[in-house]
Amino acid sequence: EINKPATSSSNGSGKQDVAADIVAAEKYTVTGAPAGPSKLYQGVAWSVHNKLVDAFEATQAYWKEKDPKHVYYLSAEFLMGRTLTNAVHNMGLEGEYAEALKKLGSSLEEVRSQELDAALGNGGLGRLAACFLDSMATLDLPGWGYGIRYRYGMFRQAVKDGLQVELPDYWLDNGNPWEIRRPATQFKVGFYGSLQDGKWVPGEEVIAEAYDVPIPGYKTKTCSNLRLWDALPTTELDLQAFNAGDYVKAVEQKRKADEITAVLYPNDATEEGKELRLKQQFFFVSASLQDTIARYLEKHSDLSGLPEKACFQMNDTHPTIAVAELMRLLIDVHGLSYDDAWAITTKTVAYTNHTVMPEALEKWPVRVLAKLLPRHMQLIEEINDRWLASIKDHVAGKVEKELAAKAAAVAEAKAAAKAEAQAAAKAEGKELAEDEEEAAEEKKEEVDHVAEALKAYSIIQENQWNKGEMLVNMAYLAVVGSFAVNGVAAIHSEIIKTDIFPQFVELFPERFQNKTNGVTLRRWLAYCNPELSALITEALGTDAWVKDASLLEKLKPFAEDASFRARWRAIKQQKKAALAAHIKEVTGYEVSTEPLFDIQVKRIHEYKRQFMNAISLIYRYKTIKEATPEERAKMVPRVCVFGGKAASAYYMAKKIVGLVLSISETVNNDPDVGDLLKVVFLPNYNVSEAEIIIPGAELSQHISTAGTEASGTSNMKFALNGSFIIGTMDGANIEIGENTGFENLFIFGVKAEEINRLREERKDFKDYDPRWTAALDMVKAGAFGRPDYFDDLVASVNDMTRGNDWFLLANDFASYMDAQDEVDKLYRDQEEWTRRSIIYTASNGFFSSDRTIDQYAREIWSVQPTPLP
């Protein structure tokens, strides 16, 4: 079934003649591209494909036979990036392929840049899923990822006339050697239609076809799976319609199927609420659940055993329709009772929350859900009714207590008032009259209170911005339908308990956990920074740290060794040079490698405060312009790099990109500035760009308003590559500080617990830092061109009359600037800087996704490592 391009036989030594392999596989390439790196890349990729398939089949066959419990990671996004380097190194084939490519007059370095990124994700959430797959395979954990095979991934970002433009991501045009099409693995998925005597009769049906992407573990035979679903029409061409000349109708079904998996929604933290988005979510969830149940029933007949053999982890609320779909499959298709189905569902499904931003929490209008998925809406209503019924007494008890307390307070106040009035009346020699109907009023009120209080627990709730419209709160459905709920960093897991789900924590506190994020050390240190990795391996005398990150701790003593520091610094310089070359190639800007390389790369979002960074650079520019030669001589030069995509419909984020580009244009072409400051916006930030940028960084910025960034994962990648962090007490910055020692981080800004108060008071905020005002005045004065264009951006943080600056940039600016001065101060002492840079790498093995996944496996999934014999 699996298509394996014919490759050459072994060269008699049993050792596969990889070079011949590659040449043979080159013929297999789809594109017919002329000889050259891209064709060679295809040849290498297909030859690696074969080795992957062997490992994949062996693993899946073994797990099928052993039938261990599996975890299924349901995610609408998998930001995989490139595969070649990761696959060759994880399978320990780098030697063979380097040698073979040398024979063919090329190298892995040369061919790997021919590969297009698999950009099936927006940012943090999608990349985390990819790191998790690498760790699950490396830890030999039986598990699959389930997602969508988008035809077009995350848009490619280009810059035109100083603005972001979005271009389609034709990532499949040259074929995809990393997937295996499974024409035999297909499931029907229905939409719309109606309920006829309780049975759902879909109005539209498509076929979900599987594509398997082998996921090789590091230094293990285990090769797990990422199954992505593509949508096919039940009938490709409606010949009747065609013959009747209705050509549109003839291909209508195909068009409808194609649109489901056509494109990834490019929003990173604002829900769009488009019906097609829900269609995408249900499509991959239904196919994944049907697939898992079908494979379960191949070995088991009783579905009540499913929780022992499968666990579904929902990557945020995007797959949460799974709660209703599993109920439908168990009841409508497999004939279980509601209670049995609910018992199975709530023992099988778990939910991870990745954001507290209100605009990112999905709430589907009942109208939309009922139209697209009438049976599921019916089930969600039943789930909600039974849920509210099950907690009614608890809530009534609470209301009673609160009312009693309030009544007592009111009575006390009344009694006091009455005593006072009576005393006053007595003083004037008059009697006081009793009033009946007040008692009646109290009685009536009590009834409403319980109903009112229950609303706070209801999965189905009224839209507070559009009275009368009912919404399904997908996060509430996820919490009620899951046996475990976790946040992605310590502070975040506390915030979701206190701010997002307090009423649920009250009822089942044990369900709430924390699982601090992590990143794979293979891609994000060993493979993107082989030079630094070689030095670490040499120092530790082993490369075991790549699989056991806690061994990095042993690097600490080397920080005190000057010669080791010199080699460490030399490698950082090397990586800075590589980054500088990339900047030159992509932007044309020449940057020196002497300055401090200061990086902020992540999705553009107001809460991530790229704008505050930009304002600080305007002031740095102003300082340079006004400085005397003596002062300039003492300044620490900087190369400041920005990277990140703005969601295509996110107006303010696009303005921020525009401002950074204007600052870059102005500063970099200002002869007065020279190498003292260069500002660069690197377009199309993605996984492959990150692999070049992160090793070349010396300072990375994670400056979100405290309490807004759930975790962050680039902070971990920078820290592991010896790059300092300037940041707020937010997300995983805090745990990085705890591991690295806060004295080694440049922490600034208000704390999460102060935010609400400061937001209250922000309208009377007066003490603007003069550096802030000076910088914004330059923008308003047109120092960076098109002042009108930036007017509302400036107003968004500087005009409290318009109730702005929600993310408190003005509040944090002074301490941010002071922290930046601390950075300059330390950078002047390169020995101390390097010493601490080594401490960063040595202290943050905790942030390996192997540690994270090991915790999920033990504390949520109850899945055991099942390595091949």
Ligand SMILES: CCc1ccc([C@H](C)CC(=O)N[C@@H]2O[C@H](CO)[C@@H](O)[C@H](O)[C@H]2O)cc1
């Ligand atoms: C409905 C649109 C939408 C799309 C994506 C999202 C994601 C949850 C946003 C996201 O990527 N969150 C990031 O997840 C990372 C992995 O846990 C965290 O490290 C980041 O802090 C968090 O912003 C929300 C809403």
